[in-house]
Amino acid sequence: MxxxxxxxxxxxxxxxxxxxxxxxxSPKMLDNVQVDLMEEDGDEIDFGRLLLSCAAAEEDLEVxxxxxxxxDPHPEWALPLDFTPGNTPDPDLYTDEGYEDETIRVKTxxxxxxxxxxxxxxxxxxxDPSQIRTAVANPDKIKTSKSTPSxxxxxxxxxxxxxxNGDNYNSEAESKPLVYRMTQKVRNNMKSDKRxxxxxxxxxxxxxxxxxxxxxxxxxxxxxxxxxxxxxAYSFGxxxxxxxxxxxxxxxxxxxxxxxxxxxxxxxxxKLSYVVVVVQASDREGRTGLTHAELAGLMKDLGCxxxxxxxxxxxxxxxxxxxxxxxxxxxxxxxxxxAIYFATIKPEN
Amino acid sequence: xYLIDEAVINEVFGIKMYAFGLYVALGALCSLAVVCLVxxxxxxxxxTSPVLFLLSALCGMVVSRLLFCLMNRDINMFEYLHAWPQVxxxxxxxxxxxxxxxxxxxxxxxxxxxxxxxxxxxxxxxxFPAMIAERIGESRIEEFDLSRALENELLSxxxxxxxxxxxxxxxxxxxxxxxxxxxxxxxxxARHSGRDGNLAIRFxxxxxxxxxxxxxxxxxxxxxxxxxxxxxxxxxxxxALGIGLAVKRYNRPKSALSAxxxxxxxxxxxxxxxxxxxxxxxxxxxxxxxxxxxxxxSVPAGLGLQMLRQREEGSVAQ
Numbered sequence: 001m002x003x004x005x006x007x008x009x010x011x012x013x014x015x016x017x018x019x020x021x022x023x024x025x026s027p028k029m030l031d032n033v034q035v036d037l038m039e040e041d042g043d044e045i046d047f048g049r050l051l052l053s054c055a056a057a058e059e060d061l062e063v064x065x066x067x068x069x070x071x072d073p074h075p076e077w078a079l080p081l082d083f084t085p086g087n088t089p090d091p092d093l094y095t096d097e098g099y100e101d102e103t104i105r106v107k108t109x110x111x112x113x114x115x116x117x118x119x120x121x122x123x124x125x126x127x128d129p130s131q132i133r134t135a136v137a138n139p140d141k142i143k144t145s146k147s148t149p150s151x152x153x154x155x156x157x158x159x160x161x162x163x164x165n166g167d168n169y170n171s172e173a174e175s176k177p178l179v180y181r182m183t184q185k186v187r188n189n190m191k192s193d194k195r196x197x198x199x200x201x202x203x204x205x206x207x208x209x210x211x212x213x214x215x216x217x218x219x220x221x222x223x224x225x226x227x228x229x230x231x232x233a234y235s236f237g238x239x240x241x242x243x244x245x246x247x248x249x250x251x252x253x254x255x256x257x258x259x260x261x262x263x264x265x266x267x268x269x270x271k272l273s274y275v276v277v278v279v280q281a282s283d284r285e286g287r288t289g290l291t292h293a294e295l296a297g298l299m300k301d302l303g304c305x306x307x308x309x310x311x312x313x314x315x316x317x318x319x320x321x322x323x324x325x326x327x328x329x330x331x332x333x334x335x336x337x338x339a340i341y342f343a344t345i346k347p348e349n
Numbered sequence: 350x351y352l353i354d355e356a357v358i359n360e361v362f363g364i365k366m367y368a369f370g371l372y373v374a375l376g377a378l379c380s381l382a383v384v385c386l387v388x389x390x391x392x393x394x395x396x397t398s399p400v401l402f403l404l405s406a407l408c409g410m411v412v413s414r415l416l417f418c419l420m421n422r423d424i425n426m427f428e429y430l431h432a433w434p435q436v437x438x439x440x441x442x443x444x445x446x447x448x449x450x451x452x453x454x455x456x457x458x459x460x461x462x463x464x465x466x467x468x469x470x471x472x473x474x475x476x477f478p479a480m481i482a483e484r485i486g487e488s489r490i491e492e493f494d495l496s497r498a499l500e501n502e503l504l505s506x507x508x509x510x511x512x513x514x515x516x517x518x519x520x521x522x523x524x525x526x527x528x529x530x531x532x533x534x535x536x537x538x539a540r541h542s543g544r545d546g547n548l549a550i551r552f553x554x555x556x557x558x559x560x561x562x563x564x565x566x567x568x569x570x571x572x573x574x575x576x577x578x579x580x581x582x583x584x585x586x587x588x589a590l591g592i593g594l595a596v597k598r599y600n601r602p603k604s605a606l607s608a609x610x611x612x613x614x615x616x617x618x619x620x621x622x623x624x625x626x627x628x629x630x631x632x633x634x635x636x637x638x639x640x641x642x643x644x645x646x647s648v649p650a651g652l653g654l655q656m657l658r659q660r661e662e663g664s665v666a667q
Binding site for chain 1: 371374377443
């Protein structure tokens, strides 16, 4: 090879090496680039924005009559609708049957449904809608964080009285089109009707959809008309119970709908009243656990007006103070992106 | 020059640049030095070094980006074809890089009319400095390439652990250390390497086997199918390719060693799948599982290396 050509090639090598620091920014796609792509050409549903500060929201609170068993409201203690942790629960108030202070009441129950299948059930009553919250691994990077702490770590970090796994929202992100966390939009790009959606508004009420993008639009319009706002939205599903009736289940829904599996479900039973269920299976062979249809039946029997299936299998887990119930007893805690939790707002001493 | 703010940016001599890219550039520079050194020792044709570096680097970057876009499961990149060339936004595949580098080596061999095996032998050593620098560069990217939460106190308190709510292993440091060891091993083997291409086959076996373990340590849901990482699948393919080439070189298809080597690949895949399942879905001792995994991947790698050794000794005896 002639000298001038060799010199030219060496110069090209130097140029290439010098260019790399200005081209190669990261081994993975940068968060904003990924988010921009996912939102590109998106058909976003307008839920409005939650602009009210906590204090302003308090002034607008209506005086409502308490239903039987409801806790006295404490709007003055409401938590901001952001990633602020709850107040620290009193460890002395935990028993294996529940937890109770002025602002939250939890009762736990363990039902053996059949051999090898146990439903760990928690009934929760809260005094303020701000007590039902979502914990995320990294609030500063909610849209793309791959950080996966365990539910027990999230429960501790956010001072949860009770925490349960959510929809693991940043895993297989594109398949989860409508995701909000504590009023912050993570994704709002309903491209298909494949996933049922659970929306929790600023009054702590559940709104569920069944394979319908239009239903999500209707909920958005309804919330805006009623002056309500979206706080959390989950895209896992399916919806198990809607308006107190069994929802129509899709036999082809994701993650083995017809196979018995460990499961997690959350439901609303009344005003600021909820039930959380973790179904524990003694094996992962499909002999124990529940199918989607069986889980829907259980949630309806528990008195749910709305109920929704969350991530199951080894992700299924409930942490209640010192107690922990997992879907697969013999597996380690799985790292996940998020947890739904209930917090106390009783001021700390 | 416009840089994306979100990326980690360093200022060197008053010039702002991507921190990760800086590490990669330094690694590429070291790789070029290795190419030059080996070319001189092995008396390859003059001018081979820049041609090889340019072709390998360019092909490596192109294939790395292509493979990332093809395998990205977070976003269906086929819907965003216009984003494929937008490389400054990040998104590269290590195995794609390696594939491209060897493709560039093949092109170089054709252009300079030299043995492809010999060129690939050079690349087998030269890729390591770049990969080591790339892995260390990843330490500047938060929340990437971390392990499951550590249960072992010794590891949790070590410099390899990233402390936080739950200590996690910085697997990029482990990978960099392993690559350094492999680099030294291959440099030593290069002195006695027999037929052209044998060193490259050894690279496939050793790098593939090591990558199966290293990729298993990661737990960031990046490019994975259930509990198996796509990079692990690529690593297993690399080992299988190495075994295939070693069996071909050994040229005794009916021998017990060849049969054992071929049979060891599906057995390794089965064992690794089972162990990955155990990692994800049992409370078994993790260190014991990793010891078993190392043994599982050592069998095909060891058999492949043994075939090459026997073949070389046979050639010398003849």
